[in-house]
Amino acid sequence: MNYRSKNHFSSLNDLFSEFNSNKKLNENTPQQKQQEIDSSPIPKKMARLKKQEINYHSLVDLNQINKGIEVVLPNYEPTKCSQNNNGLIKAYAANTNQGIIRTYNEDRVSIILNIIKPQHRASETWPKCAFFGVYDGHGGSACADFLRDNLHQYVTRQSEFPWNPVAAIKKGFEMAEKDFLSQAIESYSKGTQERSGSCALISLVVGDYCYVANVGDCRAILSLEKGKKIMELSVDHKPEIEYERIKRNGGKIYQTHLINENGTQIIGPYRVFPGRLSVSRAFGDIEAKLEQFGGNQKVVIAQPDIQIFRITQDSDFIVIGCDGIFDKMKSEEVIKKIWAELEQQRNTNNLHGQISAAVDSVLKEVVLRKSSDNITLLIVAFNELVKSQQTSQSKINSISNQIELLQAFLKNKINDENQPELNQKKQSPITKFFNQAERKHFSQKENYDAMFNKIRSSNNF
Structure with a gap:
């Protein structure tokens, strides 16, 4: 998700309208959403300016996608994966990419396999702990960078960790939010308008328990019993989902209705005011939260929802992805796609490579469905999934x-x-x-x- 680019979707819609006029889209293809902060039509001059912000190099890729030709993502880097297992974590793989429209990537990933104890607690015996995080930035990458580099430390350095992970997560998130807002205020005082924010979803493994904490619209899913069952471990924090809380605390939600240059009516996502964000929870976003900038600290919040499950023989893997993935694929589709790729990779007999291939497979599918967002996916396997027979x-x-x-x-x-x-x-x-x-x-x-x-x-x- 990106704050700046979400204010420049008129030209993106024109692009997809052009494709649709040349080739009828499949009925199952999700409708492209127009997102705009104004409810008034965009002047033609402004529309031309916005078209300049589109990555024209990607337009060739989009035409190729429409023709069913495989596309290489701009600035693609190979998926990073584990080489060895680490306790209950048998393998992991992650990748993040700017996508086919944007020229920048504000998503970040954090993987810490061995939590280091503070020196004053070195004599304590801790269970094996690991931390995984996906951060979907908007309005700049500063907040996502801050969370990637520091959020795990805010959580694991709490006195409650590791014996009360829920309390440690809540306190750690609160302190991280406070410190980043302080840094943003300091930046403003120096003449730099630091208005970035970020969603965050973490998976904290402590012993044989996994704690999933979510702020924003990233999503976590658990595959169980070789894919026969799935469990959603997070709720997308959207303005329409938290309408009652937002209204009770003095906020509002709204939805824009626009007519683009081609005469097509475009319905934008629900947004929250103050903040003009399409998510109801996030770190940072100083202008949405602090009164001196017209914000309300009770409307857009950084309080996490936390889910807990025990890692057993039935726990296959957990998937964590940004909204760029789930805007185009349902949770069930993502799990199904992963298992399909795992079956294809069966004869490799290498779980690390299998998981890596599965990440790439989902990213390619999202591209084929014309996601306009940054795309990020992380898979953590708890059991051997498929083996070559x-x-x-x-x-x-x-x-x-x-x-x-x-x-x-x-x-x-x-x-x-x-x-x-x-x-x-x-x-x-x-x-x-x-x-x-x-x-x-x-x-x-x-x-x-x-x-x-x-x-x-x-x-x-």
């Missing part, structure tokens, strides 16, 4: 075949010894499988056992 099954078959051959040979060997005249007339194919030198080793029962153990050990059976 080909190698292990062929290995088992090989072992079984050799054991059967050995047993058949031993049986025939005993019969041959008891009936030498029959052996001279006919040799079984199994007997021919072993040469003369090998047969000599089977004259004694202990040698039978030795050969059997040799076959078994050679196949790690």
